[in-house]
Amino acid sequence: MNSARFEALGEMGRREALKIEFSKEKISSYFGCDVFGRDQMRQYLPKAAFESVILAIEENRRIDRRVADQVAAGMKAWAMDRGATHYTHWFQPLNDSTAEKHDTFFEPVWGGGAVESFSGEMLVQQEPDASSFPTGGLRNTFEARGYSAWDPSSPTFIIDDTLCIPSVFISYTGAALDFKTPLLRSIAALDRAAVEVCTLFDKEVRKVVPTLGWEQEYFLVDEALYKARPDLAQTGRTLMGHTAAKDQQLEDHYWGEIPDRVVAFMKDIEERCFRLGIPLKTRHNETAPNQYECAPMFEEANIAVDHNTLLMTVMRRVAVRHRLQVLFHEKPFQGVNGSGKHINWSLATDRGQNLLAPGKTPKSNMQFLTFFVCALKAASEHGNMIMASVATEGNSHRLGGNEAPPAIFSVFTGRTLNEVLAEIEERISEKALSPDEKTGIKLDIGKIPEIMLDNTDRNRTSPFAFTGNRFELRALGSSANCAMPLIVLNTAMAEQLGLFAAEVERLTGTGIKKDEAILQVIRGFIIDSRRIRFEGNGYSAEWHAEAAGRGLRAMTSVTSAIKEYVDPRNITLFKELGVFSEAELESRYEIKCETYLKKVQIEARVLGDLATNHIIPTAIRYQNVLIDNVQGIKELFKADGAEMAAAEVAAIRQITDHVKAIREQTHAMVEARKKWNVVDDIPTRAEGYEREVAPFIPLIRNHIDHLEMIVDDRLWTLPKYRELFTI
Numbered sequence: 001m002n003s004a005r006f007e008a009l010g011e012m013g014r015r016e017a018l019k020i021e022f023s024k025e026k027i028s029s030y031f032g033c034d035v036f037g038r039d040q041m042r043q044y045l046p047k048a049a050f051e052s053v054i055l056a057i058e059e060n061r062r063i064d065r066r067v068a069d070q071v072a073a074g075m076k077a078w079a080m081d082r083g084a085t086h087y088t089h090w091f092q093p094l095n096d097s098t099a100e101k102h103d104t105f106f107e108p109v110w111g112g113g114a115v116e117s118f119s120g121e122m123l124v125q126q127e128p129d130a131s132s133f134p135t136g137g138l139r140n141t142f143e144a145r146g147y148s149a150w151d152p153s154s155p156t157f158i159i160d161d162t163l164c165i166p167s168v169f170i171s172y173t174g175a176a177l178d179f180k181t182p183l184l185r186s187i188a189a190l191d192r193a194a195v196e197v198c199t200l201f202d203k204e205v206r207k208v209v210p211t212l213g214w215e216q217e218y219f220l221v222d223e224a225l226y227k228a229r230p231d232l233a234q235t236g237r238t239l240m241g242h243t244a245a246k247d248q249q250l251e252d253h254y255w256g257e258i259p260d261r262v263v264a265f266m267k268d269i270e271e272r273c274f275r276l277g278i279p280l281k282t283r284h285n286e287t288a289p290n291q292y293e294c295a296p297m298f299e300e301a302n303i304a305v306d307h308n309t310l311l312m313t314v315m316r317r318v319a320v321r322h323r324l325q326v327l328f329h330e331k332p333f334q335g336v337n338g339s340g341k342h343i344n345w346s347l348a349t350d351r352g353q354n355l356l357a358p359g360k361t362p363k364s365n366m367q368f369l370t371f372f373v374c375a376l377k378a379a380s381e382h383g384n385m386i387m388a389s390v391a392t393e394g395n396s397h398r399l400g401g402n403e404a405p406p407a408i409f410s411v412f413t414g415r416t417l418n419e420v421l422a423e424i425e426e427r428i429s430e431k432a433l434s435p436d437e438k439t440g441i442k443l444d445i446g447k448i449p450e451i452m453l454d455n456t457d458r459n460r461t462s463p464f465a466f467t468g469n470r471f472e473l474r475a476l477g478s479s480a481n482c483a484m485p486l487i488v489l490n491t492a493m494a495e496q497l498g499l500f501a502a503e504v505e506r507l508t509g510t511g512i513k514k515d516e517a518i519l520q521v522i523r524g525f526i527i528d529s530r531r532i533r534f535e536g537n538g539y540s541a542e543w544h545a546e547a548a549g550r551g552l553r554a555m556t557s558v559t560s561a562i563k564e565y566v567d568p569r570n571i572t573l574f575k576e577l578g579v580f581s582e583a584e585l586e587s588r589y590e591i592k593c594e595t596y597l598k599k600v601q602i603e604a605r606v607l608g609d610l611a612t613n614h615i616i617p618t619a620i621r622y623q624n625v626l627i628d629n630v631q632g633i634k635e636l637f638k639a640d641g642a643e644m645a646a647a648e649v650a651a652i653r654q655i656t657d658h659v660k661a662i663r664e665q666t667h668a669m670v671e672a673r674k675k676w677n678v679v680d681d682i683p684t685r686a687e688g689y690e691r692e693v694a695p696f697i698p699l700i701r702n703h704i705d706h707l708e709m710i711v712d713d714r715l716w717t718l719p720k721y722r723e724l725f726t727i
C-alpha cells in the first residue's frame with residue numbers, strides 16, 4: 001500500500017523530467033559562455049586593464065584602483081549584455097556551503113531617473129555585515145565587520161541574473177574566515193618552494209601550481225519521498241530504516257545503465273556546468289542503489305575548488321526542477337556504500353609539466369622522484385593532519401567501514417615504484433659513488449616510465465594512493481569543501497620541498513656533485529617516510545596491528561582527530577609557511593568541534609522526535625490490532641485459543657520490549673544532552689556529545705528497525721529503504 005502510494009509520487013517526477021529540453025549545440029560552442037574569462041576580458045577591457053588582470057592571476061600582482069574601475073566597467077558591460085541585473089561577492093565561509101548577498105547595479109538618481117552603476121570599489125570589496133557566519137571566536141558579533149575581497153585568480157560568472165565575483169572572506173583585522181584565503185596562501189607557499197626545487201633541474205620554471213581533479217559522489221532521492229522522511233530532510237541522512245532485501249549485493253548498479261530520469265538530471269547539470277566553464281568529463285552509476293558520480297577534467301586547484309562548490313549549488317537547484325533531492329551526506333543509508341569526494345592532486349609547472357609524472361630521461365625522472373619522495377615525506381609527517389582535515393560527523397559514519405578508506409592514514413605507491421625506492425635505498429650510500437655506480441643508477445631511473453606503463457596496480461583500500469601521475473586522497477567526505485585537505489597537502493609539501501632544497505645546498509656546499517647530492521637526499525627522504533608506505537589491504541586486522549607498531553593512529557574519534565588543528569607541530573608548520581596564524585587554527589578547531597556537536601545534537605533531537613511521535617504510536621496502533629486479534633481468537637476457540645494465539649502474543653511482547661527500550665534510551669539520551677549542554681568549553685562539550693550522546697543513536701535505531709519488520713506496512717508512516725531506492 002505504502003509502496004504504491006510512493007510509486008505514484010515518483011511517477012510525477014519521472015514524467016516531468018522527460019519534458020525538459022536540452023541544447024543541441026556542440027558543447028565547445030557554448031562552454032564558458034557565462035564566465036568572464038580571457039576571451040570575454042579581451043573583448044570588454046582596455047588592453048592595459050586586461051594585462052593587469054593577467055599579471056594579477058599569473059604573478060599575484062595587485063590591481064590598482066584605477067585599473068579596478070576599468071575592469072568593473074568592462075565586467076558590468078559584459079554582465080548586462082547577458083541580462084544580469086545584480087552582482088554579489090561569492091565566498092566560502094567555514095560551513096561547507098557558499099555565501100552570496102545580491103546587490104543590484106541599479107541606482108536611483110537624486111532628483112529623478114536611474115542608472116546602472118558598478119565601480120572598482122564595489123568589485124574589489126563588499127562588506128557583507130556577516131555576523132552570523134561561523135568564526136570560532138575570531139570576530140566578536142558586536143564587531144561584525146567581516147568583508148569579502150575579489151579574488152582575480154578565479155573568474156567571475158553569471159548565475160540567473162547575478163554576476164558572481166569569487167572572493168575571500170576576512171575579518172576586519174585580516175584573519176581568514178573562509179576556505180579560500182588559506183588555500184591561496186598555501187598555493188603561494190607551494191609555488192615558492194617548488195620553483196626553487198625545480199630550478200635544480202630546469203632553470204626556466206617560473207611558476208608551479210597544484211592541480212586538482214575531484215570526483216563527486218552523491219545520491220538521488222525522489223523529492224516526495226525525501227519530504228516524507230524528516231530525518232533525511234533535517235540531517236541529510238536516514239536515522240532509521242531496515243535494509244532493503246535487495247540493495248547492492250548483486251553489484252548490478254555500479255557503472256550500470258543510467259535511468260532516464262537520472263540521465264535527464266545529469267544532462268541538465270552538465271549543460272549548466274559547461275556554460276559556467278566547469279569541464280565535467282565523466283558520469284556514471286556508483287555502487288549503492290541511487291548513487292552516482294561525476295568528475296571533471298582537472299584544473300588549477302583554486303579554480304577547481306570553486307568549481308566543485310559551484311557544482312554542488314547547481315546540483316541542488318537542478319534537482320528541485322526534476323522533483324529530486326541530491327544527497328551529499330557521506331552516509332545517507334546504513335548498510336550500503338557511502339559517498340566520498342576523491343581529491344586527485346598533483347603539481348604543474350608553467351612549462352606544462354606534471355611534476356608527479358615520470359619523464360622520459362633520467363634527469364626528468366630524478367625530478368619526478370624528488371617531488372614524489374617529498375610528497376611521501378609530507379604524508380608521513382602530516383598524515384594525521386590530513387585525516388583531521390577530513391574528520392567530520394558525517395564522514396565518521398563512512399571512514400573505517402569496509403567500503404571507504406580506513407581511518408589509518410597510509411600511502412600506496414604501487415609495486416614498481418616500491419621497487420625503485422627499495423633499490424635507491426639499498427644502492428646509494430653516503431660515501432661517494434663510483435662512476436659505474438652512477439651510470440647504473442641513472443639508467444635504472446631512466447627506466448621508470450616504461451615499467452610504470454603496465455603498472456595497473458590499483459589499491460582501493462588506501463586512503464592516499466599514487467595513481468601513475470598524481471596522488472589520490474580518498475578520505476574526504478562528499479559534502480565537504482575540497483580546500484582543507486588541499487591546504488594541508490600544499491603546505492606539508494612546501495615544507496618538505498624547502499627542506500629538500502636546503503639539504504641539497506648543504507651537501508653541495510661540502511663539495512658533493514649536485515646529482516649525487518640530490519640522490520642522497522632522495523634516499524634520506526625515502527628512509528624517513530618508510531612508515532607511511534603500505535601496499536597491502538588497509539581493511540585487514542593485520543594492518544591495524546602493524547600500523548600500531550609503526551606509530552600510526554586510527555583516527556576514529558572525530559573530536560580527538562581534530563585536535564591536530566591545535567597540535568604545536570602543525571601550528572608551527574602553518575605559521576612558518578604563512579598559511580594560518582595560531583588564532584586562525586584555534587578558530588577552525590573550535591568551529592569543527594561546534595559543528596560536530598551541533599550535528600549530533602540535531603540528529604539526537606530528530607531521532608527522539610520521530611521515535612516518540614511516529615514510531616511508538618504506529619507500533620502501539622499495530623499492537624492493539626494484535627491484541628484485538630488475540631482476544632477474538634480466545635473468545636472463539638476458548639481453551640484452544642491460548643495456544644493458537646501464542647505467536648501473536650509473542651509479537652505483542654516484542655513490540656512492548658522495543659517500545660520500552662526506545663522510551664528508556666530516548667530519555668537517557670535527553671539526559672546526556674542536558675548534562676553536556678551546560679558545559680561552556682566547546683571542545684569538552686563536543687567530546688561529551690561524542691562519548692555519551694552519539695552512541696544512543698544506533699541503539700535506538702536498532703529497535704526501530706526491528707519494529708519496522710513487525711508492524712503492518714500499511715500503518716508504517718515513513719518511506720522504507722526499498723522505496724527510497726526507487727527512482
Ligand code: ADP
Pocket residue numbers: 211212213214215282295296297298299342344345346347354469470472
Ligand atoms: P578514477 O575513478 O579511476 O579515480 P576518474 O576518471 O573518475 O578516475 O577521475 C580521475 C580524476 O583525476 C579526474 O578528475 C582527472 O581530471 C584527475 N586527474 C588526472 N590527472 C591529474 C593531475 N595531473 N592532477 C590532478 N588531477 C588529475
Ligand code: MG
Pocket residue numbers: 215293
Ligand atoms: Mg572514480
